[in-house]
Amino acid sequence: xxxxxxxxxxxxxxxxxxxxxxxxxxxxxxxxxxxxxxxxxxxxxxxxxxxxxxxxxxxxxxxxxxxxxxxxxxxxxxxxxxxxxxxxxxxxxxxxxxxxxxxxxxxxxxxxxxxxxxxxxxxxxxxxxxxxxxxxxxxxxxxxxxxxxxxxxxxxxxxxxxxxxxxxxxxxxxxxxxxxxxxxxxxxxxxxxxxxxxxxxxxxxxxxxxxxxxxxxxxxxxxxxxxxxxxxxxxxxxxxxxxxxxxxxxxxxxxxxxxxxxxxxxxxxxxxxxxxxxxxxxxxxxxxxxxxxxxxxxxxxxxxxxxxxxxxxxxxxxxxxxxxxxxxxxxxxxxxxxxxxxxxxxxxxxxxxxxxxxxxxxxxxxxxxxxxxxxxxxxxxxxxxxxxxxxxxxxxxxxxxxxxxxxxxxxxxxxxxx
Amino acid sequence: xxxxxxxxxxxxxxxxxxxxxxxxxxxxxxxxxxxxxxxxxxxxxxxxxxxxxxxxxxxxxxxxxxxxxxxxxxxxxxxxxxxxxxxxxxxxxxxxxxxxxxxxxxxxxxxxxxxxxxxxxxxxxxxxxxxxxxxxxxxxxxxxxxxxxxxxxxxxxxxxxxxxxxxxxxxxxxxxxxxxxxxxxxxxxxxxxxxxxxxxxxxxxxxxxxxxxxxxxxxxxxxxxxxxxxxxxxxxxxxxxxxxxxxxxxxxxxxxxxxxxxxxxxxxxxxxxxxxxxxxxxxxxxxxxxxxxxxxxxxxxxxxxxxxxxxxxxxxxxxxxxxxxxxxxxxxxxxxxxxxxxxxxxxxxxxxxxxxxxxxxxxxxxxxxxxxxxxxxxxxxxxxxxxxxxxxxxxxxxxxxxxxxxxxxxxxxxxxxx
Numbered sequence: 001x002x003x004x005x006x007x008x009x010x011x012x013x014x015x016x017x018x019x020x021x022x023x024x025x026x027x028x029x030x031x032x033x034x035x036x037x038x039x040x041x042x043x044x045x046x047x048x049x050x051x052x053x054x055x056x057x058x059x060x061x062x063x064x065x066x067x068x069x070x071x072x073x074x075x076x077x078x079x080x081x082x083x084x085x086x087x088x089x090x091x092x093x094x095x096x097x098x099x100x101x102x103x104x105x106x107x108x109x110x111x112x113x114x115x116x117x118x119x120x121x122x123x124x125x126x127x128x129x130x131x132x133x134x135x136x137x138x139x140x141x142x143x144x145x146x147x148x149x150x151x152x153x154x155x156x157x158x159x160x161x162x163x164x165x166x167x168x169x170x171x172x173x174x175x176x177x178x179x180x181x182x183x184x185x186x187x188x189x190x191x192x193x194x195x196x197x198x199x200x201x202x203x204x205x206x207x208x209x210x211x212x213x214x215x216x217x218x219x220x221x222x223x224x225x226x227x228x229x230x231x232x233x234x235x236x237x238x239x240x241x242x243x244x245x246x247x248x249x250x251x252x253x254x255x256x257x258x259x260x261x262x263x264x265x266x267x268x269x270x271x272x273x274x275x276x277x278x279x280x281x282x283x284x285x286x287x288x289x290x291x292x293x294x295x296x297x298x299x300x301x302x303x304x305x306x307x308x309x310x311x312x313x314x315x316x317x318x319x320x321x322x323x324x325x326x327x328x329x330x331x332x333x334x335x336x337x338x339x340x341x342x343x344x345x346x347x348x349x350x351x352x353x354x355x356x357x358x359x360x361x362x363x364x365x366x367x368x369x370x371x372x373x374x375x376x377x378x379x380x381x382x383x384x385x386x387x388x389x390x391x392x393x394x395x396x397x398x399x400x401x402x403x404x405x406x407x408x409x410x411x412x413x414x415x416x417x418x
Numbered sequence: 419x420x421x422x423x424x425x426x427x428x429x430x431x432x433x434x435x436x437x438x439x440x441x442x443x444x445x446x447x448x449x450x451x452x453x454x455x456x457x458x459x460x461x462x463x464x465x466x467x468x469x470x471x472x473x474x475x476x477x478x479x480x481x482x483x484x485x486x487x488x489x490x491x492x493x494x495x496x497x498x499x500x501x502x503x504x505x506x507x508x509x510x511x512x513x514x515x516x517x518x519x520x521x522x523x524x525x526x527x528x529x530x531x532x533x534x535x536x537x538x539x540x541x542x543x544x545x546x547x548x549x550x551x552x553x554x555x556x557x558x559x560x561x562x563x564x565x566x567x568x569x570x571x572x573x574x575x576x577x578x579x580x581x582x583x584x585x586x587x588x589x590x591x592x593x594x595x596x597x598x599x600x601x602x603x604x605x606x607x608x609x610x611x612x613x614x615x616x617x618x619x620x621x622x623x624x625x626x627x628x629x630x631x632x633x634x635x636x637x638x639x640x641x642x643x644x645x646x647x648x649x650x651x652x653x654x655x656x657x658x659x660x661x662x663x664x665x666x667x668x669x670x671x672x673x674x675x676x677x678x679x680x681x682x683x684x685x686x687x688x689x690x691x692x693x694x695x696x697x698x699x700x701x702x703x704x705x706x707x708x709x710x711x712x713x714x715x716x717x718x719x720x721x722x723x724x725x726x727x728x729x730x731x732x733x734x735x736x737x738x739x740x741x742x743x744x745x746x747x748x749x750x751x752x753x754x755x756x757x758x759x760x761x762x763x764x765x766x767x768x769x770x771x772x773x774x775x776x777x778x779x780x781x782x783x784x785x786x787x788x789x790x791x792x793x794x795x796x797x798x799x800x801x802x803x804x805x806x807x808x809x810x811x812x813x814x815x816x817x818x819x820x821x822x823x824x825x826x827x828x829x830x831x832x833x834x835x836x
Contacts, residue, residue, distance in 0.1 A: 001452035001454065002452065003449070003450070003451050003452070003511050003514065003515065004449060004450040004451075005449060005515060005518055005519070006447035006448065006449060009447075009448045009449050009450050010447070010448065012450075013448065024793055025764075025788050025791075025792070025793050025794070026784070026788060026793075026794065027784070027793060027794050027795035027796060029424035029427075029428070029813055030424065030427045030428065030431065031421070031422060031423060031424060031427050032421070032422040032427050032430075033421050033422075034419035034420065034421070034543075034544050035453065035500075035530070035532075035544065036419065036473070036532075036544070055454070055475050055476075055478075055498070056475065056476045057473050057474065057475055057476065057500075058473075058474045058475065058476050058492075058495055058496050060473075060534050062492060064489040064490060065489075067485060067486075067488055067489040067492060067495070068485075068486055068489050070485055071482040071483075071485040071486050072482060074476075074480060074485060077476055077485070077495060078476050080473070082453075082475075093421050096421065097421065097423060100423055101423070101809075102795070102797065102806070102809055102810070102813075103797070103798070103800060103806070104796070104797065104798070106795070112453070114453075114454075116478050125452075126452050126453065126454070139777065140777060141777045141780065141781065141796075144777065144781055145781070145784075145796075148781065148785070152788070259777060262777075262778055263777045263778045263781050264781075265778075266778035266779075266781060266782050267778065267781035267782050267784065267785040268785070269785065269789065346443075359557065359558060359559045359562065359677060359680075359681045360680055360681045360683075360684035360685065361684075362559065363559065363562055363563070363566065363681050363682075363684060363685035364684050364685050366444070366445070366563075366685065367566070367685040367686070367687065370443050370444060370570070371687065373443075374443070375442055375443050375444075375445060376443070376444065376445050377445035377520070377524070378445060378522070378559075378563075379520065379521070379522065380521070380522070382521060388520070388521070391519075391520055392520070395447055395520075
């Protein structure tokens with residue numbers, strides 16, 4: 001878990017403000033849920049491996065007997081946990097408040113989540129996710145709105161050139177059925193296919209055999225994988241999708257994927273949908289029920305955003321099925337890609353003063369600059385004025401002036417800091 | 419703990435943005451710390467009663483033996499806790515990062531804290547605090563900057579007319595010594611004096627006697643209390659402060675209080691310091707070492723902000739004393755006082771469409787409005803269009819148009835929503 005110093009914090013808030021503003025423009029509304037949810041809700045099987053990584057909160061008022069009794073059932077020690085994602089809380093939120101929300105609800109959540117990961121480079125135990133979700137729309141419009149808004153947000157941050165890889169869990173399932181994998185084998189097979197980018201077709205076939213998956217099915221899949229070549233990424237349509245899939249994939253799945261692409265292409269400024277159909281895209285979470293997608297960017301080898309349809313989850317909390325689909329920007333992954341320094345629009349001045357300037361004179365000067373619309377920092381002169389000014393420049397200050405006793409605002413001469 | 423729906427969330431974010439912008443103008447910089455701190459740090463005696471209210475996080479990987487062993491020492495079950503205030507984390511932050519911070523560090527923190535309070539009206543287990551703190555300045559300039567910035571932030575929110583009540587813990591201590599209370603009696607006596615507003619002078623004297631405080635000291639204090647009358651709130655200066663105190667208060671304490679007032683008065687636009695010296699102001703936290711203050715507002719019977727000097731706390735983490743003073747706005751207390759509805763500056767349009775409008779036409783229209791700088795929400799027509807439009811108006815949408823198949827942007831007629 002990290003502290004954020006002023007320059008970092010300001011940069012994070014600027015990037016979040018751009019994302020929020022773009023998402024709001026596209027008709028999404030921000031909501032907020034408490035950081036803690038009921039333990040049982042966080043451990044209902046919807047969080048996948050993340051459930052094991054949750055930080056759980058000790059029950060208040062446990063006595064010695066209760067603690068002894070919990071030795072065989074540690075879950076009895078806890079009643080709340082810190083959320084490990086924003087999707088489970090959103091489903092609970094929607095189930096609670098649906099009467100007060102639009103029929104089609106477009107939510108923004110930009111907030112921290114927590115996972116007790118082992119410390120390693122680039123992984124944090126507290127990190128921010130930026131999710132948009134559309135609840136109550138089963139049509140391809142929902143996917144298209146998510147993709148358009150996310151691409152727009154990244155464009156606004158200077159991250160043009162993103163490419164959305166897209167697939168459908170039902171197509172994956174139908175494909176695996178067609179090759180002869182048993183339904184019970186599917187989760188394990190998907191875990192292996194998810195590694196295709198890293199271990200290649202040979203690695204996938206070998207790992208499937210190691211898993212003891214049905215030999216004939218592995219052979220059939222292996223043959224298909226070897227025959228498959230990625231298509232031209234800018235030609236996305238029914239023909240390309242059909243060509244990339246084995247036979248027997250239901251028409252409505254292909255039609256939904258085609259509709260997403262056509263809608264994105266029609267609405268994007270300049271036309272053209274930066275979409276790529278990827279029949280081997282898996283996405284880790286078990287709750288996906290249809291379209292899945294992730295956003296790749298030429299500057300990095302990992303995805304910057306990911307999401308998909310999870311039509312079953314709201315029903316777990318609400319008791320009736322409601323379609324839902326979401327797209328989540330990995331905020332910690334993009335923050336380092338965004339241009340490091342962005343000058344504040346407002347002028348910001350450092351007043352460097354001698355020790356003997358009376359307090360009221362200092363604050364009268366400060367008030368004069370604040371009234372003019374400047375940010376103002378007072379700094380008593382130190383031996384190393386240069387270091388002091390460099391720090392101020394890093395915090396976004398643009399000019400400075402030297403103040404001695406008796407100085408009036410009109411006589412202060414501002415000098416540029418950078 | 420509460421969920422925030424779109425209209426509430428938008429209002430909270432607008433109010434936070436105003437506070438942050440004003441604080442930044444006054445030279446404060448925002449920082450962020452993780453929501454969890456080490457258990458030992460949260461329970462080092464700096465959090466007062468709040469330590470008992472902390473939510474503690476269960477250690478990961480506890481086995482049955484460790485749980486049995488913890489029955490006699492429940493703290494062994496936990497290693498982290500959710501912060502109950504922003505002051506203890508700030509002190510830890512400063513001790514960690516002081517080499518990278520300005521000599522006089524002016525911090526903004528606007529973030530949630532957690533306390534396991536019993537549920538009651540107006541108390542929340544997760545709530546936001548907006549703190550500004552100045553670390554590294556022992557002079558009255560620090561208090562003056564805090565008071566000026568906080569009054570400015572409240573002004574910007576339309577909460578003019580605030581009044582800062584001010585006192586000094588050292589003056590309180592000297593006063594109690596003078597009346598003959600023993601140092602060991604002081605904490606209990608202060609708790610009783612803190613109730614003066616609620617129970618009146620008779621109640622205070624009665625409670626002090628019940629506590630078994632030194633009878634002669636209670637009599638002397640009671641006599642002083644009865645002789646005391648609040649001063650004209652707009653006359654704040656050495657004469658008034660001296661008149662409000664018994665004899666024997668050290669000069670430097672009075673001089674510091676006077677300097678705060680003179681500096682605030684000089685720098686406030688229009689002059690005049692909305693300060694009131696209150697010799698019976700206590701403030702709950704045990705860590706205060708000097709000036710203490712709270713902000714009263716004519717619209718409510720409780721204070722909207724409070725703070726004080728805590729020169730000893732940084733030293734607990736750093737090993738050398740560093741002066742520090744902070745002022746905290748009770749965000750949940752002001753959010754309901756701020757004008758409820760504030761139109762968004764940007765235009766926002768709802769496109770109400772028939773079921774049969776093709777998806778790509780809808781998203782082309784949406785993209786056209788986004789490109790014009792509007793927020794856009796797509797809504798399929800329902801039987802109750804009125805309810806749909808009212809909800810959109812509540813979420814800040816300003817106009818709507820009806821879309822049928824084949825509609826072009828140029829032919830859409832926008833109607834005002836409110």
